[in-house]
Structures are given as structure tokens and as C-alpha cells.
Amino acid sequence: MKVTAQAQPNIALVKYWGKRDLARNLPAVSSLSITLDSLWTRMSVSFGGAGTDSLEVNGAVAPTMLDRVSGCLDLVVGSERECAQVVSESNFPIGAGLASSASAFAALVVAADEAAGSGRDTLMLARLAGAASGSAARSLYGGIVELTAGIDEIDLRNLAEHDEWPLEVVVAVTEKGQKPVGSGEAMVRGAGTSPFYSSWIERQDEDMKCARTAVAERDFASLAHIAEHNCLKMHSVMWTSRPPIVYWNKATLGCMEVVRSLRAAGHSVFFTIDAGPQVKAVCLPESADAVEAALSATHGVVQTMRSGLGTGARIIAT
Numbered sequence: 001m002k003v004t005a006q007a008q009p010n011i012a013l014v015k016y017w018g019k020r021d022l023a024r025n026l027p028a029v030s031s032l033s034i035t036l037d038s039l040w041t042r043m044s045v046s047f048g049g050a051g052t053d054s055l056e057v058n059g060a061v062a063p064t065m066l067d068r069v070s071g072c073l074d075l076v077v078g079s080e081r082e083c084a085q086v087v088s089e090s091n092f093p094i095g096a097g098l099a100s101s102a103s104a105f106a107a108l109v110v111a112a113d114e115a116a117g118s119g120r121d122t123l124m125l126a127r128l129a130g131a132a133s134g135s136a137a138r139s140l141y142g143g144i145v146e147l148t149a150g151i152d153e154i155d156l157r158n159l160a161e162h163d164e165w166p167l168e169v170v171v172a173v174t175e176k177g178q179k180p181v182g183s184g185e186a187m188v189r190g191a192g193t194s195p196f197y198s199s200w201i202e203r204q205d206e207d208m209k210c211a212r213t214a215v216a217e218r219d220f221a222s223l224a225h226i227a228e229h230n231c232l233k234m235h236s237v238m239w240t241s242r243p244p245i246v247y248w249n250k251a252t253l254g255c256m257e258v259v260r261s262l263r264a265a266g267h268s269v270f271f272t273i274d275a276g277p278q279v280k281a282v283c284l285p286e287s288a289d290a291v292e293a294a295l296s297a298t299h300g301v302v303q304t305m306r307s308g309l310g311t312g313a314r315i316i317a318t
């Protein structure tokens with residue numbers, strides 16, 4: 001049976017950076033994210049026959065990603081499984097700091113679980129997705145999502161459904177190429193070499209508390225404040241890793257400046273940046289047109305994409 005699942009990427013407002021347990025890919029810190037709506041990855045999975053797994057991404061054979069996909073399928077179905085045919089399609093650039101691995105692994109576990117007839121619940125699927133890619137666990141849920149990093153496992157819950165606080169996101173793409181260092185490798189380097197890593201870990205619960213309260217009170221200004229602070233702290237760990245990891249380019253800085261000017265002009269908007277040079281501007285709906293116009297006019301921005309908040313990963317065809 002062929003099963004297709006869809007998941008959307010999520011953007012962390014309080015970031016996951018660092019691993020407690022490398023082998024099980026357990027995060028060292030809790031995180032808080034929003035799941036997008038209009039960007040998506042669709043994964044089709046079917047099992048059958050002997051031989052080797054196959055993976056096609058956006059119409060091309062993708063041998064470099066096959067090991068990670070096969071490893072994830074082993075977790076969902078068991079390593080004694082039949083071989084899998086996996087076809088992935090996304091409507092946004094992959095491997096460029098736009099959380100494509102989050103939507104890909106979230107969709108993969110949902111499709112594989114259904115194709116194998118396992119029937120796990122959302123939390124179990126999220127834990128499996130998180131073992132493949134930490135941020136993917138959050139894309140099993142929609143709206144505003146909290147991931148709590150426990151000693152042995154992660155827990156997840158919705159803080160708000162996608163339509164309970166209608167935030168908008170404008171993504172400013174400043175470069176479409178693949179990132180130079182993958183986030184997993186970059187986290188390990190940061191933990192081993194950055195003098196800021198221990199204080200990053202120590203202060204995360206405080207940031208989570210502020211963000212959780214801001215969401216509960218629908219307090220955009222407080223959420224903006226803590227999200228930008230947390231993002232800049234994560235990038236400080238990256239910059240002070242040895243060798244340093246700097247994902248930003250000139251346009252990244254230009255976009256940050258534009259977001260600050262928009263805010264000074266009265267718009268409700270803040271930026272966040274992940275393991276790549278793209279800037280995600282989170283705003284209230286009434287500011288979204290102005291934010292998109294200003295970011296698309298920023299020097300070095302090659303494309304803008306816009307999204308509201310969406311639902312979690314789900315089956316779309318069997």
C-alpha cells in the first residue's frame with residue numbers, strides 16, 4: 001500500500017540547539033515553535049520486496065539522504081522490514097535553513113506508520129520523528145507547540161491551535177544554496193567548543209517560561225522580545241564555536257535592520273533566524289503586507305514567502 005502524508009515546517013521561537021544524547025538524538029533544551037501552513041513536504045511511502053530502499057526528492061534520485069531516511073524507517077517499522085520506495089516533494093528550497101528536514105521527517109514517520117499499519121498516536125510519532133531530526137517532532141502538531149526535553153524522552157503539547165492566535169510569517173530568502181554545515185554537526189561543535197554553551201543551556205527554561213506566558217496572554221511584544229533574544233543567544237553560541245559557524249550574510253543583517261525599523265514605525269513584527277541565512281519575520285496579520293513589501297525590497301533578498309499557522313502532519317492519500 002502506498003501512503004502519502006503531508007507536514008509543514010515549523011519555526012522555533014525558543015530554539016533547540018544542543019543534544020543531551022547523540023545516539024538517541026535527544027535535545028539538551030526545551031523549545032517552542034509555530035507550525036506553518038503554506039509551505040509543505042509530501043512524502044509517499046510504500047513497502048515491498050527485497051533489495052534496497054529508494055528515495056526520490058523533487059523528481060531526482062537522492063542517494064545522500066537515503067541513509068537517514070532508511071534509519072528513520074527502521075525506527076518506525078523495524079529493521080527486518082521490506083524495502084521502501086520513498087518519494088518526497090516540497091514547495092520550498094530544501095537544506096537551506098528553512099526547516100525542510102522537520103517537515104520531511106514528520107511526514108515520513110506518519111506515512112510509514114500508516115503504510116506499515118502500526119497505528120501509533122501523535123506523541124509516539126513525534127518522538128520517532130525527533131529521533132531522526134529534533135525539530136521534526138514539533139511538526140507533528142499544529143499551531144504553537146511546546147517541546148519539553150526530558151532526561152529520557154521528549155514531551156510535546158499544543159499551546160494554541162493554528163486558528164487561536166493568527167500569527168503570520170514572512171520568510172525572506174537571501175540565498176537558495178545548501179548550508180555549509182548541517183545543524184546536527186554544528187550543535188556538537190558548539191557544545192564542545194563555545195564558552196557560551198553552558199549559559200545557553202542554563203537559561204533556556206527561563207526563556208521558555210517567558211515565551212509560554214506571552215503565548216497564554218497573547219502578548220505579542222513580550223513574545224517578540226524573548227524570541228529575538230533567544231535567537232541571538234543561539235547564534236552567539238554558533239559564532240563562538242571553534243571553528244566559528246556563521247550562517248548569516250549581508251542580506252540577513254539587512255533584513256534584521258528592516259524588521260527593527262518596521263517595529264520602530266509601529267508594526268508588530270520580530271525576526272528569527274535558524275541554521276541558515278534566511279530571515280523569518282513573525283508578525284500580526286495587520287502588519288503582514290508592510291513586512292512583506294519591506295523585506296522583498298531589501299537588498300539581497302531573492303524571494304519572499306508568506307504563511308499563516310497550520311495544522312500538524314497528516315495522511316493525505318492512501
Ligand code: DP6
Pocket residue numbers: 011012014015016017025031101132133134135136183184185273274275
Ligand atoms: C536552528 O532539527 O535540524 O532550526 O536534530 O540534528 O536534525 P537535528 O537538528 P535540527 O535542528 C534545528 C535547529 C534550529 C532550531 C530549531 O528548530 O529549534
